Amino acid sequence: MNHADIQKHMADYLEGDLSLDRRALLDAHLDECEACARELAGMRATIALLRSLPDPEIPAGLADNVMRRVRAGEGRWTWLDHVQSAVSFLISPPVLAPVSAAMLGAGILLAAGQIQLGIPDPEPAAPAHRIAASQPAPSPARAASSGLAESDVLPAGARPIGASAAEAPESHAHSSRLAAGDSRGSQRRVILFPHPAVMPPPGTTASENAAHEFAALVDMLHAHQQVPRPPLARSPQSVQVSGGAARARADRSIGGAGLSRGLGTAALSSALPGGSELPSADEWLVLVQRSPSAFADRLAVLSLAEQELWVDHLARRAVELGSLEELLSVLRASSNDRARILADDFAAAGHRSAAEAQAASRGDSSGLPD
Amino acid sequence: MTFEMVERGPAVPTDSHVVRRRARGLVVDDPDGELVARWKAGDEKAFEDLVRRHEKRVFRLLLRMMGSYEEAQDVSQETFLSLHRHGRRFRGEARFSTFVYRVAANAALNRRRSLGRRRARIKKLVQHNEAGDDLPQAPRDPEDATAGYELSRHVRDALQKLSPALRMPVVLYDIEGLAYGEISKVLGVAEGTVKSRIHRARQALRVELQAALGSSVGEGAP
Numbered sequence: 001m002n003h004a005d006i007q008k009h010m011a012d013y014l015e016g017d018l019s020l021d022r023r024a025l026l027d028a029h030l031d032e033c034e035a036c037a038r039e040l041a042g043m044r045a046t047i048a049l050l051r052s053l054p055d056p057e058i059p060a061g062l063a064d065n066v067m068r069r070v071r072a073g074e075g076r077w078t079w080l081d082h083v084q085s086a087v088s089f090l091i092s093p094p095v096l097a098p099v100s101a102a103m104l105g106a107g108i109l110l111a112a113g114q115i116q117l118g119i120p121d122p123e124p125a126a127p128a129h130r131i132a133a134s135q136p137a138p139s140p141a142r143a144a145s146s147g148l149a150e151s152d153v154l155p156a157g158a159r160p161i162g163a164s165a166a167e168a169p170e171s172h173a174h175s176s177r178l179a180a181g182d183s184r185g186s187q188r189r190v191i192l193f194p195h196p197a198v199m200p201p202p203g204t205t206a207s208e209n210a211a212h213e214f215a216a217l218v219d220m221l222h223a224h225q226q227v228p229r230p231p232l233a234r235s236p237q238s239v240q241v242s243g244g245a246a247r248a249r250a251d252r253s254i255g256g257a258g259l260s261r262g263l264g265t266a267a268l269s270s271a272l273p274g275g276s277e278l279p280s281a282d283e284w285l286v287l288v289q290r291s292p293s294a295f296a297d298r299l300a301v302l303s304l305a306e307q308e309l310w311v312d313h314l315a316r317r318a319v320e321l322g323s324l325e326e327l328l329s330v331l332r333a334s335s336n337d338r339a340r341i342l343a344d345d346f347a348a349a350g351h352r353s354a355a356e357a358q359a360a361s362r363g364d365s366s367g368l369p370d
Numbered sequence: 371m372t373f374e375m376v377e378r379g380p381a382v383p384t385d386s387h388v389v390r391r392r393a394r395g396l397v398v399d400d401p402d403g404e405l406v407a408r409w410k411a412g413d414e415k416a417f418e419d420l421v422r423r424h425e426k427r428v429f430r431l432l433l434r435m436m437g438s439y440e441e442a443q444d445v446s447q448e449t450f451l452s453l454h455r456h457g458r459r460f461r462g463e464a465r466f467s468t469f470v471y472r473v474a475a476n477a478a479l480n481r482r483r484s485l486g487r488r489r490a491r492i493k494k495l496v497q498h499n500e501a502g503d504d505l506p507q508a509p510r511d512p513e514d515a516t517a518g519y520e521l522s523r524h525v526r527d528a529l530q531k532l533s534p535a536l537r538m539p540v541v542l543y544d545i546e547g548l549a550y551g552e553i554s555k556v557l558g559v560a561e562g563t564v565k566s567r568i569h570r571a572r573q574a575l576r577v578e579l580q581a582a583l584g585s586s587v588g589e590g591a592p
Contacts, residue, residue, distance in 0.1 A: 010569070014569075043576055047572060049579065050525060050540070050575070052521075053434075058425055059446075062429065063418065063421045066425075067414075067417075069447065069451060070451065307535075337533065341533055341536065341570075344570050348566045
C-alpha cells in the first residue's frame, strides 16, 4: 500500500465502503505516513464542515409568491414552451435520423450531378453555410491542417460559422472542398458538425445507411479531386482501411459507445489519399492536446451525460494509445479551470478503462477493482 | 397431479400517504404520490401543498448552487413554475422529490451557464478576500447572524469556487443527504461518476479551506 493506493481508495475509505482487509492495509499505511494521515484528516474535516452548514431560513412567502404567479398564468404552457417541445421532438433521434439520411442522400445525388456535369457553384459570392447536426463532420485533422479554427470543429453542436462570406475566414476553404468545386471562388462551403446529443441511437439502420452513403460520397469525390492530407503523425494503431464500408466497420470497432458513431462520421469524412485514415478519436485527442482550453469550453456546453460520454470514449482511446499521461499533463497545465477539471475526468475514465482491460485479461467479467 | 390454490400472502396494507406504483417494472414508494395524483387531476391546492412541502429543500439546494440569497429565491420560484408547467411529464418512475431536485438542478445550471458571470463572480470574490474585507456589509442571509458565520462563509465561498458540475453532486450528497443512486437520477450520470465527482469536489474544497483556514482543516478531523 502506497500513496497512490491511498488516493485511489480514499473515497471508499471515507464512506466505509472498503473491505475489511483492504481497510486494514490502508490503516497500516496511515499509521506510518503522516502526509496521508493529514490529508485524510483534512478530508474528514472538510466533510464535517460541509455537513455543519446551518439550514438557511426560507424566504417568507416563497410558496405564496409561487402560487400568485401560478394563478396569474405564469405556470401555464406558453407558445414558447410549445415551440420548444416541438423543436425537441423534431431533433429527437427517431425523427432526425431518417430525415438526415434522406437529406444526405439528396446531397449525394446533387453532388454527383454537379461533378459529372461540371456545373459551377451558382453562388460563388455568397457561399451557403449549411449545418447538419447529425451528419458527418469534416475531419478535425484536415480542418486543422487547413487552418480552420480549432474551436469550429469541436463538439459545440450545430452552429453556423459566420453569418456571411465576409465573416468566414479564408481558412475554411479546405474543409469546404469536400463538397464541390475546385477553385477558391466557386467553393460550396459545407461545414458539418457532429453533436452527440442528436445522434441516432445505436443500431439505427438509417444512421448506418447515412454513414455508408457518406463514405461512398467521400470515395467518389476523391476520385475527382485531391483532398489535403492532415499533417498528423499517424499512430501505429491507426486503422488501415479502404472503401466506405470498410471504414465504417473500422470505425465501429474503435468504440462501442454511441459517441463513436458521432466521432466515426468525422473519421469517415477524413479519407486520405492512399486509402488510409486516422481513427477519429485519435484526431480528437490531437485537438485536445493542441488546445485543451477550447475543447474544455466547448465540452462544457453539453449536458453532463454527454460530457461523460465524450470523456469516456476519448480516455479509452488515449489508454489504448498509451498517451493518457501526456494528455493529462497538457490538460493540467492549462490555465483554463475547466481543462484542469477535465484532466481529473480523463484520469478517472482512463483508470476505469485500464481496470476493465485488466479484468478482461484476467477473465474477470466484473471489471471492477473491488 | 393436483393443482392447488396457492395463497398469495397478505395484501399490502394501504397507507394514505404512500402510493405504491408499478412503473416500467419499478415499484416506487412515493410519499408525494397522493398529492401528485390530486394535482394532476386538477387540484391546484395539492400543488400548493407540494410547493410548501419541497420549498425548503429546493431553496437550500439553490442557495448552495447560486451563492446568493436573492438569486436562489428567484430561481426557486422559477423552479416551481417550471414544475407546474412540466410536472405532467412526471410519470412516477422515481420519487417526486427526485423529479423536483432535477427541475431545480436544471434551473440552477441553466442560470449559471454564463461563464462570464461566473468568472466575474469569482474575480469579485478573490478581490474581496484579498482586500481583507471580511465583514459583510448587509447580512441578508440568516446564516450571517450565527456564531459560526465566519466558518460558514469560508465553506460557502469555497463551494462557489467549484465548477457547477462538481458543486451540484457534493451539495446533493453532503448537504441534502441524497444517496448516490438518487443523485445519479437527478443529474443523469452514472453512480460511479457521481461518486468520483463528490470526491474531487471534496478534495478541491479541502485545498480551498486549508488555504483559507490554515492547518485547522488538516488537523481538525472529527
